[in-house]
Every structure is written in structure tokens, then in C-alpha cells.
Amino acid sequence: xxxxxxxxxxxxxxxxxxxxxxxxxxxxxxxxxxxxxxxxxxxxxxxxxxxxxxxxxxxxxxxxxxxxxxxxxxxxxxxxxxxxxxxxxxxxxxxxxxxxxxxxxxxxxxxxxxxxxxxxxxxxxxxxxxxxxxxxxxxxxxxxxxxxxxxxxxxxxxxxxxxxxxxxxxxxxxxxxxxxxxxxxxxxxxxxxxxxxxxxxxxxxxxxxxxxxxxxxxxxxxxxxxxxxxxxxxxxxxxxxxxxxx
Amino acid sequence: xxxxxxxxxxxxxxxxxxxxxxxxxxxxxxxxxxxxxxxxxxxxxxxxxxxxxxxxxxxxxxxxxxxxxxxxxxxxxxxxxxxxxxxxxxxxxxxxxxxxxxxxxxxxxxxxxxxxxxxxxxxxxxxxxxxxxxxxxxxxxxxxxxxxxxxxxxxxxxxxxxxxxxxxxxxxxxxxxxxxxxxxxxxxxxxxxxxxxxxxxxxxxxxxxxxxxxxxxxxxxxxxxxxxxxxxxxxxxxxxxxxxxxxxxxxxxxxxxxxxxxxxxxxxxxxxxxxxxx
Numbered sequence: 132x133x134x135x136x137x138x139x140x141x142x143x144x145x146x147x148x149x150x151x152x153x154x155x156x157x158x159x160x161x162x163x164x165x166x167x168x169x170x171x172x173x174x175x176x177x178x179x180x181x182x183x184x185x186x187x188x189x190x191x192x193x194x195x196x197x198x199x200x201x202x203x204x205x206x207x208x209x210x211x212x213x214x215x216x217x218x219x220x221x222x223x224x225x226x227x228x229x230x231x232x233x234x235x236x237x238x239x240x241x242x243x244x245x246x247x248x249x250x251x252x253x254x255x256x257x258x259x260x261x262x263x264x265x266x267x268x269x270x271x272x273x274x275x276x277x278x279x280x281x282x283x284x285x286x287x288x289x290x291x292x293x294x295x296x297x298x299x300x301x302x303x304x305x306x307x308x309x310x311x312x313x314x315x316x317x318x319x320x321x322x323x324x325x326x327x328x329x330x331x332x333x334x335x336x337x338x339x340x341x342x343x344x345x346x347x348x349x350x351x352x353x354x355x356x357x358x359x360x361x362x363x364x365x366x367x368x369x370x371x372x373x374x375x376x377x
Numbered sequence: 378x379x380x381x382x383x384x385x386x387x388x389x390x391x392x393x394x395x396x397x398x399x400x401x402x403x404x405x406x407x408x409x410x411x412x413x414x415x416x417x418x419x420x421x422x423x424x425x426x427x428x429x430x431x432x433x434x435x436x437x438x439x440x441x442x443x444x445x446x447x448x449x450x451x452x453x454x455x456x457x458x459x460x461x462x463x464x465x466x467x468x469x470x471x472x473x474x475x476x477x478x479x480x481x482x483x484x485x486x487x488x489x490x491x492x493x494x495x496x497x498x499x500x501x502x503x504x505x506x507x508x509x510x511x512x513x514x515x516x517x518x519x520x521x522x523x524x525x526x527x528x529x530x531x532x533x534x535x536x537x538x539x540x541x542x543x544x545x546x547x548x549x550x551x552x553x554x555x556x557x558x559x560x561x562x563x564x565x566x567x568x569x570x571x572x573x574x575x576x577x578x579x580x581x582x583x584x585x586x587x588x589x590x591x592x593x594x595x596x597x598x599x600x601x602x603x604x605x606x607x608x609x610x611x612x613x614x615x616x617x618x619x620x621x622x623x624x625x626x627x628x629x630x631x632x633x634x635x636x637x638x639x640x641x642x643x644x645x646x647x648x649x650x651x652x653x654x655x
Binding site for chain 2: 244
């Protein structure tokens with residue numbers, strides 16, 4: 132480990148390439164925290180957006196007019212505003228409406244900046260997921276729906292056990308796209324000081340004047356993450372393939 | 378498939394090398410001539426750093442550093458173009474040749490001198506301090522483990538984070554950082570003392586104070602491209618700075634912009650006072 136650090140310190144002295152986080156403890160700790168926070172943020176956003184999409188797509192077909200209008204309004208609102216504006220709005224406007232407790236001179240909200248990033252990005256991607264799931268649901272033949280009904284399924288049960296599993300397979304490619312997009316959009320959370328990868332890289336290059344090096348690290352980090360996500364999704368797509376369907 | 382990939386990679390490489398070549402067209406030491414030829418001086422300045430450089434109610438960039446940039450343009454007899462830069466990107470603007478000169482409240486640090494050229498003498502100093510609600514914190518060690526708001530790109534963050542164990546929450550701009558302080562999301566806002574004094578004087582922070590002894594009084598540096606430092610352009614800016622100190626122009630500008638008089642500027646004015654032969 133010492134040797135490893137020395138190598139990069141020498142690299143800096145000799146070539147000017149400064150990968151400071153590989154030989155300075157403070158920056159190393161920051162970097163690790165950044166990577167870990169990014170992982171948590173991405174996982175939370177992906178899951179939340181999928182849940183939102185699942186519920187949203189179901190509610191879109193609800194009998195109640197009001198529910199359908201609410202969902203339509205939600206989609207319009209989140210699709211038609213930039214995600215960065217949403218994050219700032221959630222954190223600085225809604226963040227002040229959430230109850231806080233005094234932690235000795237400063238207020239701690241029950242939802243912190245990480246929480247707001249997950250909520251805003253989750254709803255943002257969830258709006259797209261809702262539409263993506265809808266496209267899948269509409270691709271399920273009417274006869275299948277009727278068959279489920281004839282077997283005594285309620286609307287909800289048919290949705291969970293019959294319609295959604297089929298719809299999900301149809302819309303996986305589109306969903307892939309949106310999730311990849313969401314993964315990359317999580318970098319916007321640096322705007323409200325969520326210490327994820329982008330924020331951490333920014334802090335490190337500000338303190339150490341090594342912008343090109345940190346940019347390269349950022350690129351490889353996200354290229355790698357997206358590759359893993361896409362690989363996983365493709366595997367999943369393959370595993371779920373039903374012969375003769377789609 | 379592989380051929381296609383190789384082709385794409387090659388294209389990207391060629392484009393990248395062209396861009397690299399384009400930024401290196403100008404040889405060292407012709408910046409001065411270039412500025413005169415084009416009849417325009419391009420200066421990178423801050424836009425959110427009242428009263429050194431900020432936008433007035435008409436959206437025009439004004440402030441002490443803007444006046445300094447204008448002095449330089451006047452001395453050269455060319456017009457002035459201002460490019461707003463941020464702490465986190467100001468050195469890159471200079472490196473990439475997008476600006477001729479940077480006067481952007483930059484603290485003079487050894488690692489920064491490896492990247493940009495800093496003509497001597499320095500024109501200003503300031504140190505690290507915090508703005509906090511009255512009576513909240515008394516000494517630096519009170520900040521340990523507490524959330525402290527800051528701005529991305531400022532080196533104060535690391536000082537306070539590393540030395541005193543404060544949990545730094547750095548926002549994109551000072552407006553967001555100060556809003557977070559007002560919302561009580563952090564116990565203090567860390568920045569430089571001169572700027573905090575200006576905030577206190579603005580009347581927007583009546584319940585707040587600057588409770589600490591200022592730490593790390595650091596000189597400010599204006600900067601030229603690194604390879605121009607020992608050439609005409611670097612020497613010209615050294616001369617400008619000398620004259621600013623010598624003539625008392627900086628003392629005058631501080632007064633004009635309502636900045637609390639700093640000891641450094643007064644001392645430098647005395648030190649460089651013009652010699653009058655008898």
C-alpha cells in the first residue's frame with residue numbers, strides 16, 4: 132500500500148499527473164465516501180423510480196377520474212421541468228416546510244439533502260418510467276386481460292400477476308435507457324451538496340488543481356457503472372425471455 | 378464491428394489532437410502583442426463576490442477588481458471585455474487561453490503557481506473566517522463535527538474541514554451557501570474575512586457575527602498564463618501592481634467600494650511609496 136502511494140506521489144513529482152486521492156489519506160477518505168455515497172444514491176434512485184413507475188402505471192388505468200388526473204398532472208410537472216431545477220426546488224423550498232429538530236445551533240431536517248435528491252430524482256425518472264410501463268401495458272393484448280378477468284382476477288391482482296409481468300418484458304429496452312439516464316443524472320445532486328462522486332471530484336480538483344486527472348477518473352467511474360448496469364439489465368432481459376413472446 | 382469501433386476511436390483522436398493544437402497556436406511571450414493587435418483585453422473576473430466583483434442592479438459587472446481590470450485596459454489603450462469565471466474553473470480559463478488575465482479574488486498558493494503565472498507583488502490579502510448566528514460558536518474547535526456551509530472551489534473548505542474536523546457542505550455558489558445558513562442547515566458559513574465583513578455591512582445578517590480570529594491570512598494573486606510570466610505580459614502586470622500600491626490606488630478603491638481598510642494595502646502603500654529626489 133505504501134509502495135502504491137509512493138508510486139503516485141512520484142508520478143506527480145515527475146510528470147505532473149496528480150492522482151492525489153491515491154497517496155493522501157484525507158483525499159482518499161473523501162474519495163471513498165464519494166464513491167459509497169454515489170452507490171447509495173444511484174441504488175436508492177433506481178429503486179424509488181421503479182416503484183413510482185409501477186404504481187403510476189397502475190394508477191393511470193384507475194377507474195377514478197381524479198386519480199388519473201393527478202397522475203397526468205404529476206407526469207406533466209416532472210417531465211416538463213429540468214431535473215436540476217427540481218432538485219433545487221425540493222431542497223430549498225420544500226426542504227423548509229419539513230419539520231426540523233435543533234441539533235445544537237443548527238437545524239436538522241427529517242429529510243436531508245441526500246433524501247431530497249432521492250425524492251426529486253426518483254419522481255423525475257418515475258414520471259418517465261410510468262409512461263414506459265404504460266407503453267408495455269398497452270402492448271398486452273386485450274384478450275389476455277379478458278382471460279385473466281374470466282379466471283376471477285381482480286383488477287389489481289391481474290395487474291400484478293398477469294399484465295405487469297408481460298408488460299415489463301416489452302418495455303425493458305426503453306426502461307434500460309431511462310435507468311441509464313437516471314444513473315447519470317444523479318450527478319446533479321452535487322448542486323445541493325450531496326457528497327457523491329461529482330461533488331467529491333469537484334472538491335478534490337478545487338483543492339489540488341488537478342482538473343484533467345479528476346475528469347478522467349469521473350469518466351471512467353461512470354462509464355464503468357453504466358456498463359455494469361447495462362450488462363445486468365441485458366442479462367435480466369435474457370433470463371426473462373418467454374419463448375414465442377416479444 | 379471492430380473496424381467501426383477503431384474508426385470512431387481514430388476520429389475522436391484526430392479531433393482531440395486538433396483541439397489540442399488549436400490551443401497551442403500562440404507561442405510564449407506574444408500575449409502582449411496579441412492584446413494590442415486585437416484592441417481588446419479579455420479579463421476573467423468573479424460575478425458573485427461583492428464588493429470586489431459583482432453585478433449591479435442593471436446586471437453590469439462592477440466592483441474593485443473590475444476597476445482594476447479597467448485600469449489595465451486603460452494603460453494598454455484597448456477596450457475591456459469581462460468574462461465571469463468561478464473559483465472552480467478560473468485557472469482553466471487562463472490555461473486554455475480564453476482570457477488574457479485573471480483578477481478573480483484568487484488566493485496565492487504554491488500548487489496554483491504550478492498552473493498559472495503569478496506576477497509579484499500581490500495586490501491584496503484575506504484570511505479564513507466564518508459567519509455564524511450570534512453566540513453560536515466562540516472558537517474554531519467548536520466547529521468539530523458540525524455542518525459548516527461553504528462554496529465549492531474555495532480552499533477554506535479544506536482548511537476548516539481538515540484542521541478542525543468541521544463537516545463541510547459546499548454549494549455551487551455563495552448565494553446557495555448563505556441561504557442554507559439562513560435556513561439553519563449549517564452552524565456557520567466559512568469564507569474569507571473581507572467578504573464576510575461586507576456581508577455584515579450589507580445589513581442582511583443583523584443577527585450574525587464573525588466570531589473567530591482570522592486564520593491563514595493569505596495574499597491574493599492576479600494571474601497571467603504560466604508561460605507569459607517571465608515575458609512582457611507578466612512583467613507588465615508586475616508594473617501595474619507596483620503602481621497600484623505605490624500610488625495609493627488600491628487604498629482609494631477600497632474606500633470607493635466601502636471595504637474595511639486592510640492593513641496589507643496600507644503597508645504596501647507605505648513600502649512602495651514613490652521616492653522623490655531633492
